[in-house]
Amino acid sequence: MSDVIVIGGGPAGMMAAIKAAEKGCKVTLLEKNNICGKKILITGKGRCNLTNTKSWSEFSTHIHPSANFLKPAFFNFSNAATIDYFNSIGLPTTVEQGERVFPRSMRAADVPAVLVERMEKLGVEIICSSHVLNVSYSDALFHCLCSRSDSLRGERMDMVKYSAPVLIIATGGLSYPGTGSTGDGYEFAKSLDHSVTETFPSLTALMPRKYDTDLVGIELKNVGLSLFIDMDLIKIEDGDLTFTSNGIEGALGFRLSRRAVLALMNGQRVELVLDLKPALSLEKLRARISRDLERMGVTAANVGRNRFRTLLRGLMPAALVDPFQHHHPDLSLSNLPDKLKEWRFEIKSYTGYERAVVTAGGIPQKEIIAKTMASKKQPNLYFAGEILDIDGDTGGYNLQVAFSTGALAGQSAAQQILKLKSL
Numbered sequence: 001m002s003d004v005i006v007i008g009g010g011p012a013g014m015m016a017a018i019k020a021a022e023k024g025c026k027v028t029l030l031e032k033n034n035i036c037g038k039k040i041l042i043t044g045k046g047r048c049n050l051t052n053t054k055s056w057s058e059f060s061t062h063i064h065p066s067a068n069f070l071k072p073a074f075f076n077f078s079n080a081a082t083i084d085y086f087n088s089i090g091l092p093t094t095v096e097q098g099e100r101v102f103p104r105s106m107r108a109a110d111v112p113a114v115l116v117e118r119m120e121k122l123g124v125e126i127i128c129s130s131h132v133l134n135v136s137y138s139d140a141l142f143h144c145l146c147s148r149s150d151s152l153r154g155e156r157m158d159m160v161k162y163s164a165p166v167l168i169i170a171t172g173g174l175s176y177p178g179t180g181s182t183g184d185g186y187e188f189a190k191s192l193d194h195s196v197t198e199t200f201p202s203l204t205a206l207m208p209r210k211y212d213t214d215l216v217g218i219e220l221k222n223v224g225l226s227l228f229i230d231m232d233l234i235k236i237e238d239g240d241l242t243f244t245s246n247g248i249e250g251a252l253g254f255r256l257s258r259r260a261v262l263a264l265m266n267g268q269r270v271e272l273v274l275d276l277k278p279a280l281s282l283e284k285l286r287a288r289i290s291r292d293l294e295r296m297g298v299t300a301a302n303v304g305r306n307r308f309r310t311l312l313r314g315l316m317p318a319a320l321v322d323p324f325q326h327h328h329p330d331l332s333l334s335n336l337p338d339k340l341k342e343w344r345f346e347i348k349s350y351t352g353y354e355r356a357v358v359t360a361g362g363i364p365q366k367e368i369i370a371k372t373m374a375s376k377k378q379p380n381l382y383f384a385g386e387i388l389d390i391d392g393d394t395g396g397y398n399l400q401v402a403f404s405t406g407a408l409a410g411q412s413a414a415q416q417i418l419k420l421k422s423l
């Protein structure tokens, strides 16, 4: 029998299994997919942004709902430690703009590959195609009932029960359920006396009430985006955004989506205001447009349709000119600077878990000991990763949460095993 069972072979579960095994534990990892780390394959657009090098004071501002909970796990296995660790197990890394860290190979698949290799070296029993159906606790053991399928033929084969004195649940959230994250762990946690804070999709697309389909596919660099809720300004961010068939997304849209989704769930009015010229004040933009007009030899009286469009092409990507004009039927030379600085989108809905990057909500922070990742409800039980009520912005923060909480849960589980064996 194993000392520790880990449910979930994502980044958090794999790191937990590795750290427990490094401390001498006999570990079994149960994963319902036929491979570990299926979600990692699609991270960072197939390149896997595995962490971010920002110092804690900055890093922590990208963690929600409260970064304090993550602090002990982060300082136990920090972003720097994560990079060193991956380098030491055969994954060289590189740092890109925004302090984002990627495998030097730029292949996300290399991340689960080195983690699986490390687990195999440490003797972790990796049991894929093993879907845990329920978890129970009796006679000082956790029992995980699994349906095991033939990984080659995908056929249901049999029901198997695995038992161990210590359990780590790292089953992820609800986002991109095709990768295996279908919220099973919430039910396991509930059956072990935990509650679950309401979950909602975060880092997701926001759909405007009026949305011109000719916007779809346009990417904007270095623009500003402000979030208004019930007419109050909540947040202003700068960066890049993308218009897709799901609405406004990209790094900039995602950064505001968490707060926007919460407001929409509460029935509040949500508006995004796009600033196409964030580097220029309204006065400076007016002066710039006047100079452009002078150079073109154009006045308000003789501007005409074609020259107005030439002016617009100098102020925005060519593909944006038509949708910008459609969206502002009253557009004129005099109100152009205001419209460039304030393109309003009332948001009517958001994309659900099927395409949300992370799940916010989960196992409440107050039910977990932050210094160990141990349950306060059930002895010898630990949690790690996205199943917890903790989520980050885009930029490598979520995988770092998974690695830090996974490492701490694995180390703490190993310490607990030592304690149990010495009794």
Ligand SMILES: Cc1cc2nc3c(=O)[nH]c(=O)nc-3n(C[C@H](O)[C@H](O)[C@H](O)COP(=O)(O)OP(=O)(O)OC[C@H]3O[C@@H](n4cnc5c(N)ncnc54)[C@H](O)[C@@H]3O)c2cc1C
Binding pocket: 007, 008, 009, 010, 011, 012, 013, 030, 031, 032, 033, 036, 037, 038, 039, 040, 042, 043, 044, 045, 048, 049, 050, 051, 130, 131, 132, 133, 170, 171, 172, 173, 175, 176, 179, 180, 181, 182, 183, 184, 185, 356, 357, 358, 384, 385, 386, 387, 395, 396, 397, 398, 399, 400, 402
């Ligand atoms: C498209 C996309 C891109 C992303 N890009 C990035 C990025 O570049 N950088 C970043 O930091 N974050 C990124 N993220 C977020 C990041 O991938 C997740 O936060 C992270 O994978 C969470 O790790 P986890 O181990 O907690 O959960 P998961 O990765 O969800 O792993 C949970 C595992 O548990 C298994 N499991 C679930 N239930 C059971 C069960 N009943 N029995 C057995 N096994 C079970 C699942 O099959 C899964 O393998 C991205 C997410 C998406 C969807």
